[in-house]
Amino acid sequence: MGKRQRRRERQRSGGTGKQQRTPVVVRFPSLGTPLVRVEIDGDAPPDVRETCLAYWEFDEAGTWARPVSDIGSAKAVCRTVQAASTASLLTVVCPGCAGPVTVSTRSEMAASGYWRAGGLPATVTPGRAPCEDCRAAADTVRREEEALAEELRRQAERRRADNIVLWLDAHRDDPAPTETPSLQAALVLLSAAETMERTADGTFGPLSALSSPxxxxxSGDADAIGELYRKGWIAPAPPVAAESLTYEDDDTVSGFYPDELTWRPAHALGENALDAREAAITRLTPHLLRDIADVRAHLADLDAGLLTAYLSGLLTRQYGEAPVPEHRLTDLHAAAREALDDGFSLGQLIAIAWSAASGAVSWGQRTPGLKPGSVSAAAVTNFGRGIGYAKDRPATEYDIPGWLPRPAVRATALSFLEQYGDGADPVGSVLSL
Structure with a gap:
């Protein structure tokens, strides 16, 4: 008796163990090697048995002895056959339990992939898919494994949440910073301090939420934050999302993504974050004053970078040209940097760049057959010439356009130089940054 039939027997008996009549067993084809065994409910009335036998009868695999329409109403016949019989493929077994593959309708027989001429094998062959019982057992195992995985995930989340609290608390015992940060990292911290003062908040970040770096x-932001953290100038501040950190196998914190965390000045600078902000500014100021020439040079590098981005952006945004070719970016940056050292302002260089782009585009429109990028390369050449012309006459100054992102550290460097560029007394005044 097949598995489905045994279940039907149990269902019909209501689980009471009531004695059932022996099922009627018929094998098809009737001549030759049987390929299909049909079991019909022993308690089924004669007309139901006849319907089942007529439904399942065949002499040659792939062809039924009679169409369903000759037996009766298709819906009624299928309902009767499903309730009272099961067909087992004698030579096709479940690859899981090795029991015969069972079907309850002709449609299921066709879906098995074996109901065609020569389709039913003469010798025992593993079926193409597990039987219903094996599939149900596999589903049960899958659900149990998923439930276990979910429970393990919840346990890991709880451990990580506890470890995040421990990781945050451990920073309260970090010693005060003794190593001076690089110039860029120091400017980042001063810029963050300005933000904290403006928002009356003792924290800043995350960097990923900023409108511009x-x-x-x-990458420059991430490097600066990583350096400030390593040298003890900043500490992570709650809340900390679990996905912002990395973990060891035991779910203790092993690292972090610097652009995804909120930060505060180190606890050793002051437990109150706003007090720690002022302490950080006070300690950084003397270092920056000693390197004030480097602050000026860094500002010039930033402005040269802005000019480079402006000319390339102008060509693409306003004129639909290619950006400045890669091999000319260095030339453009160097020309801008040299002009800044010669006393040109960024606004003056923007005016020269605007004229250089306009002239290059006009040249390109008059000159057919140019290679892609030729106009943009010509704009760089024009920019260098324009600086030379402007040295002998007053230069126009244009405002920085709103579409050009300006690094926050640029404003910080400008503010610092305005206060200390003439050697003013640093005591206290930097706190107004």
Whole structure:
């Protein structure tokens, strides 16, 4: 008796163990090697048995002895056959339990992939898919494994949440910073301090939420934050999302993504974050004053970078030209940097760049057959010439356009130089940054 038939027997008996009549067993084809065994409910009335036998009868695999329409109403016949019989493929077994593959309708027989001429094998062959019982057992195992995985995930979440609290608390015992940060990292911290003062909040970040990078590039921001953290100038501040950190196998914190955390000045600078902000500014100011020439040079580098981005953006945004070719970016940046050292302002260089782009585009429109990027390369050449012309006459100054992102550290450097560029007394005044 097949598995489905045994279940039907149990269902019909209501689980009471009531004695059932022996099922009627018929094998098809009647001549030759049997390929299909049909079991019909022993308690089924004669007309139901006849319907089942007529439904399942065949002499040659792939062809039924009679169409369903000759037996009766298709819906009624299928309902009767499903309730009272099961067909087992004698030579096709479940690859899981090795029991015969069972079907309850002709449609299921066709879906098995074996109901065609020569389709039913003469010797025992593993079926193409597990039987219903094996599939149900596999589903049960899958659900149990998923439930276990979910429970393990919840346990890991709880452990990580506890470890995040421990990780945050451990920073309260970090010693005060003793190593001076790099110039860019110091400017990032001063820029963050300005934000904290403006928002009356003792924290800043995350960097990923900023409209534009503090240093002009996301990698520059991440490097600066990583350095400030390693040298003890900043500490992470709650809340901390679990996905912002990395973990050891035991779910203790092993690292972090610097652009996804909120930060505060180190606890050793002051437990109150706003007091720690002022302490950080006070300690950084003397270092920056000693390197004030480097602050000026860094500002010039930032402005040269802005000019480079402006000319390339102008060509693409306003004129639909290619950006400045890669091999000319260095030339453009160097020309801008040299002009800044010669006393040109960024606004004056923007005016020269605007004229250089306009002239290059006009040249390109008059000159057919140019290679892609030729106009943009010509704009760089025009820019260098324009600086030379402007040295002998007053230069126009244009405002920085709103579409050009300006690094926050640029404003910080400008503010610092305005206060200390003439050697003013640093005591206390930097706190107004």
């Amino acid at each position: 503090l240093t002009g590039s996301e």
